[in-house]
Amino acid sequence: MRIAIVTDAWQPQVNGVVRTLTATKAELEAMGHEVLVVSPDRFATLPCPTYPEIRLALTGRGGVGRLVRAFDPDAIHLSTEGPLGLAARRWCMGQSLRFTTAYHTQFPDYLAKRTGVNAELFWRYIRWFHRPADAILVSTGSVDGVLAAQGLRHTRRWGRGVDLSLFHPDGPRDEAIAALPGPIQLYVGRIAVEKNIEAFLAAPGPGSKVVVGDGPAREALAARYPQARFVGPRFGGALAAAYRSADVFVFPSLTDTFGLVMIEALACGTPVAALPAPGPVDVLSTAVGAIDAALDRAILAALGRDRAACAAYARAFTWAASAAQFLNALAPIRPIAQRAA
Numbered sequence: 454m455r456i457a458i459v460t461d462a463w464q465p466q467v468n469g470v471v472r473t474l475t476a477t478k479a480e481l482e483a484m485g486h487e488v489l490v491v492s493p494d495r496f497a498t499l500p501c502p503t504y505p506e507i508r509l510a511l512t513g514r515g516g517v518g519r520l521v522r523a524f525d526p527d528a529i530h531l532s533t534e535g536p537l538g539l540a541a542r543r544w545c546m547g548q549s550l551r552f553t554t555a556y557h558t559q560f561p562d563y564l565a566k567r568t569g570v571n572a573e574l575f576w577r578y579i580r581w582f583h584r585p586a587d588a589i590l591v592s593t594g595s596v597d598g599v600l601a602a603q604g605l606r607h608t609r610r611w612g613r614g615v616d617l618s619l620f621h622p623d624g625p626r627d628e629a630i631a632a633l634p635g636p637i638q639l640y641v642g643r644i645a646v647e648k649n650i651e652a653f654l655a656a657p658g659p660g661s662k663v664v665v666g667d668g669p670a671r672e673a674l675a676a677r678y679p680q681a682r683f684v685g686p687r688f689g690g691a692l693a694a695a696y697r698s699a700d701v702f703v704f705p706s707l708t709d710t711f712g713l714v715m716i717e718a719l720a721c722g723t724p725v726a727a728l729p730a731p732g733p734v735d736v737l738s739t740a741v742g743a744i745d746a747a748l749d750r751a752i753l754a755a756l757g758r759d760r761a762a763c764a765a766y767a768r769a770f771t772w773a774a775s776a777a778q779f780l781n782a783l784a785p786i787r788p789i790a791q792r793a794a
Contacts, residue, residue, distance in 0.1 A: 454486045454487070454527045454783075454785075455486070455487045455525065455527045456481060456486055456488050456489070456527065456530065456783065457488075457489045457491065457524055457526040457529045458478070458489065458490050458491070458532055459491040459492075459530070459533075459537050459538055459540075459541040460474055460492055460532035460537065460538070461509070461510065461537045462492075462533055462535075462557075463493060463494065464492075466507060467688075468643065469712070469713045470558070472713055473775075474490070474532060476614060476616070476772040476775070476776075477772070477775060479772075480775070480776030481776055481779075481780065486780070489521070489524040491520050491521065491537060491541065492510075493508045493510040493537065494508075495510075495520065496510040496511055497510075498510055498511060499511060509536050510536050510540075512540060513543075514540045514543040514544035514547065517537060517540040517541045518541075518544035518547075518548070521544065527785055528552075528553070528783040528785050529541070529545060529551075530553045530554070531552055531554045531586070532555050532557070533555075534578070539582070542585075551587045551784040551786050552587065553586055553587050553588045553589070553609075553784050554582070554583050554588075554590070555589065555590040555611065556579075556583065556596060556600060556608075556710065557592075558708065558710060559707075559709070559710060576603055579603070580603055580604060580605060583600075583605055586607070587607070587784035588607055588608065588609040589605060589607060589609070590608070590609055590610075590611035591608045591609070591610065591611065592610075592732075592735075593610075593612075593710065593731060593732065593735035593736070594735055595710075595731035595732070596608075596710045597610075599731060609778075609781075610778055611775065611778045611779050612770070612774065612778055613711050613770060613775055614770050614771045614772030614773070615713070615716045615717055615719075615720045615770050615771075615772075617768060619689065619690065619693055620693050620696065620717045620721050620767070621693070621720060621764065622697065622721055622722035622760065622761075624690070624697060624721075625690075625697070626698040627687075627698040629684070630663055630682075630684070630695055631698040633660075633661035633663070633682065634659075634660060634661050635661070635700055636700035636756055637660060637663060637698060637700045637701075638653070638661065638662045638699065638700070638703050638726075638752060639663045639698075639699035639701070639703065639723070640653050640664045640704075640705070641687070641692070641696070641702070641718070642665075642666050643668040644664065644666050644668035644669070644670045644674060644683075645668040645670050646670055647706070647708045648706050648708075649706050649728075650664065650670070650674060651677075652728070652748050653703045653748060654677075654681050655678075656703075656749040656752060658749050658753065660700070662678075662680070662681040662682065663684060663699065664681055664682065664683045664684070665685070665692070666685075667685060692717075693721055696717060696718045696720075696723050697721045697723065699718070700723070700756055701723065701724055702714070702718035702719075702723045702725045703726050703748070703751075703752060704727040704728075704733060705727070705728055706728075706732070709730075709731070709732045710732055711736065712733065715727070715732070715742075716767050717767075719742075719766055719767035720767035720770075721764070722761065723763060724741055724743075724755040724756070724758035724763050725742035725755060726742065726743050726748065726751035726754070727742065727744050727751060728744065728745070728746065728748060728751070729745070740766065741758055741766045742755050742758065742763075743755040
C-alpha cells in the first residue's frame with residue numbers, strides 16, 4: 454500500500470506528534486508499505502510566532518497536490534491542522550478524494566492559553582477542518598468524548614507505543630540526577646505555558662524536582678523556582694537514564710491527548726503522578742500511577758507504586774500494534790490516475 458502522510462510536525466521538531474509519526478512510518482515500512490511524508494522541510498518556511506524552532510511551510514494546495522499526485526497514493530492521511538494540513542485538505546476536497554485526519558493535541562485549549570482568546574473560536578476551525586474526513590484518528594476514549602461533544606463522532610482509535618529496546622528498567626541511571634536528595638520528581642517535555650509545568654514546580658513536598666527539556670518558558674520558570682534543577686534536553690539512552698533515576702514521573706499537562714512520556718517513564722520502571730485530564734485517565738491504572746486534582750497528593754500516592762509492575766504494564770504499548778490500528782483506520786482511494794480519467 455502507498456500511504457501519503459501530510460504533517461506540519463516533523464523532524465527536527467522534538468515532540469510527541471513527531472515521535473508518533475516517525476515510529477509509525479518505520480513500522481509501516483517494515484510491513485512492506487511505501488510511505489510519503491509531506492512535511493515543512495520540502496518547502497520554504499517561516500518561523501512560527503512564539504515558537505521559532507517550529508517552521509511553517511509556505512505553500513498552497515497546488516504545491517502539496519503535486520507531491521501527492523506524483524506519489525499516487527492508495528490512502529491519504531492529514532496528521533495536523535496547520536498550513537500543510539489545510540493545503541492538503543483543500544486539494545483532497547477539490548479532487549473529491551477521501552482522507553483521514555488525526556487529533557493529536559487539545560489545540561483549542563492550547564491556543565487559548567497562549568493567546569487569551571476564547572477556545573470556542575478555535576473549536577470552530579477544528580470542527581470545520583475534521584468534519585469531511587472519513588475518520589478522525591484519536592489516541593484514547595477521553596478524546597473520543599471531547600470530539601463527540603463537538604459533533605465530531607466519526608473517530609477511530611489509534612493508540613501509541615514505546616520503544617522497549619531503549620526504555621526499560623535495566624540500564625544505567627543519570628548519576629547527577631540520582632545523587633539529588635530524594636524522592637526525585639521528574640518532568641520531561643517541552644517547557645511551555647500549555648504544559649502546566651508550574652503546577653509541578655509549585656506543588657509542596659519533600660525531595661528534588663528535575664525538569665528535562667527546553668522551551669520558551671524555561672528561563673522564566675528557572676528564575677521563579679531556583680530550587681528546581683533544569684538540566685536541558687535529553688535523548689536516547691540519556692533520556693532513559695533520567696527516567697530510571699527518578700522516584701516518580703510527574704505529568705501536569707491538561708492539553709495533551711495521550712502523553713508518550715508517561716509510558717516511556719513506566720517502561721523504565723518509574724511510576725507516574727498526573728492531574729485528571731485526557732491522557733492520564735486513559736493511560737494510567739492505579740497499579741502504576743496516581744491521578745488527583747491536587748498534584749502533591751498524586752505524587753505522594755505514586756511513590757508507593759511497584760516499579761516492576763510499572764515496567765510490565767508499559768510492555769503492552771507497542772508501536773507495531775499502533776501502526777496496525779493506523780493502517781486499519783485509513784480510507785483507501787482508487788489510484789488518482791483512474792479518478793482523473
